[in-house]
Amino acid sequence: AQKVTQAQTEISVVEKEDVTLDCVYETRDTTYYLFWYKQPPSGELVFLIRRNSFDEQNEISGRYSWNFQKSTSSFNFTITASQVVDSAVYFCALISGTYKYIFGTGTRLKVLA
Amino acid sequence: NAGVTQTPKFRVLKTGQSMTLLCAQDMNHEYMYWYRQDPGMGLRLIHYSVGEGTTAKGEVPDGYNVSRLKKQNFLLGLESAAPSQTSVYFCASSSQGLPYEQYFGPGTRLTVT
Numbered sequence: 225a226q227k228v229t230q231a232q233t234e235i236s237v238v239e240k241e242d243v244t245l246d247c248v249y250e251t252r253d254t255t256y257y258l259f260w261y262k263q264p265p266s267g268e269l270v271f272l273i274r275r276n277s278f279d280e281q282n283e284i285s286g287r288y289s290w291n292f293q294k295s296t297s298s299f300n301f302t303i304t305a306s307q308v309v310d311s312a313v314y315f316c317a318l319i320s321g322t323y324k325y326i327f328g329t330g331t332r333l334k335v336l337a
Numbered sequence: 338n339a340g341v342t343q344t345p346k347f348r349v350l351k352t353g354q355s356m357t358l359l360c361a362q363d364m365n366h367e368y369m370y371w372y373r374q375d376p377g378m379g380l381r382l383i384h385y386s387v388g389e390g391t392t393a394k395g396e397v398p399d400g401y402n403v404s405r406l407k408k409q410n411f412l413l414g415l416e417s418a419a420p421s422q423t424s425v426y427f428c429a430s431s432s433q434g435l436p437y438e439q440y441f442g443p444g445t446r447l448t449v450t
Contacts, residue, residue, distance in 0.1 A: 228379075257436035268341075269380075269427065271438040315379065319436040324395060327379035 226251045226320045230328035237306050238336050245301045245331045247316030253277075256320035258292065258299045263313040263330070275299065306335045339363050341442035343428050349448045350418040358413040358445050360428030368431045369411040370395075370439065371403060373424040380427065386411055387434060418449045 227250040237243045249258065260272040273283060275292050283290045287304045303310050316328040344359045360369065367388050372380040382395030386405040400422060402414045411430075415422060425446050429439040 259438070261441075267425075267444040269429075269439075269441040271440070274436065274438055276436070324382045324385075324435070325380070325439075327381075329377055329379045 226253075226318060226326050228316050228318050228326050228328035230314075230316055230331050232331045233329075234332040234334065236334040236336060239308060240305050242302060242304050243306050243333065243335075245303075245314050245316075245333065247299045247301065247328060249297050249299065249316070249318045251318060251320040253321045256318060259317040259319070259325070260290065260299075260301050261315045261317065263315065265312070269315065272301075303333075306333075308335050308337050311335045341428055341430055341440050343426075343442040343445050345445060346443065347446050349450065350415075351450055352419060354418050355414070355416050356418065356447075357415075358426055358428075358447075360411045360413070360430075360442060361409055362411075362428075362430040362440070363409065364430060364432070364440065365408070366430035366432050366440070367408070368434050368439075369405065370429040370431075371401070371411065371413045372427045372429065373397065373422075374427060374444070375424050383413065383426075418447075420449045423447060423449045 229248045256277045258275045261269040263269050289302045291300045313330045313332045315330045317325045341362045370385040371383040374380050381397050384403040386392045389408040392403045404412045425444045427444050428442040431439045
């Protein structure tokens with residue numbers, strides 16, 4: 225079975241703190257893709273990153289970084305020096321041998337000024 | 338470009354009423370999707386379309402119908418609304434099929450009483 229688990233329902237941090245959002249996935253396929261989406265208060269989901277199962281290289285984009293570890297089936301997302309504008313719900317998702325995304329339940333991040 | 342737009346933004350229906358949600362995209366994307374988002378359940382795929390004139394069932398299609406008469410529009414219909422269909426509905430589009438990123442609309446909040 226394919227599954228994405230985001231165990232952190234809600235996280236609150238103070239501005240400028242670093243924060244890591246956890247994502248654990250399950251799949252038996254050797255080829256799969258992992259995503260992170262951001263859902264700001266305005267509602268629409270915004271694509272952040274896609275990673276395929278053959279590329280375990282970590283990625284950094286400004287204050288955002290992603291750590292993909294196949295050994296632990298995790299694809300964690302870190303925001304460095306968080307800002308109030310980072311407040312949103314973040315979804316991790318998996319595509320694995322099917323026609324659809326399998327979304328996690330999301331982590332609500334609150335960054336306090 | 339407006340991207341993906343959804344009409345209406347909010348709607349309240351009584352049980353048994355019908356309605357149609359409209360999704361429009363101006364990116365010339367072939368693929369379009371309808372999701373529902375429920376608390377604690379992430380996003381679940383209702384129906385999708387791989388091109389004009391085509392539709393297919395997703396994960397939770399019961400109680401919904403769709404049509405893709407024009408490439409830029411994807412309609413989601415509820416023939417006889419039920420309280421279980423209270424949810425936030427998101428439309429998305431992509432230039433290619435999975436595993437490419439999708440572009441989401443702002444959502445429609447539907448309440449069925």
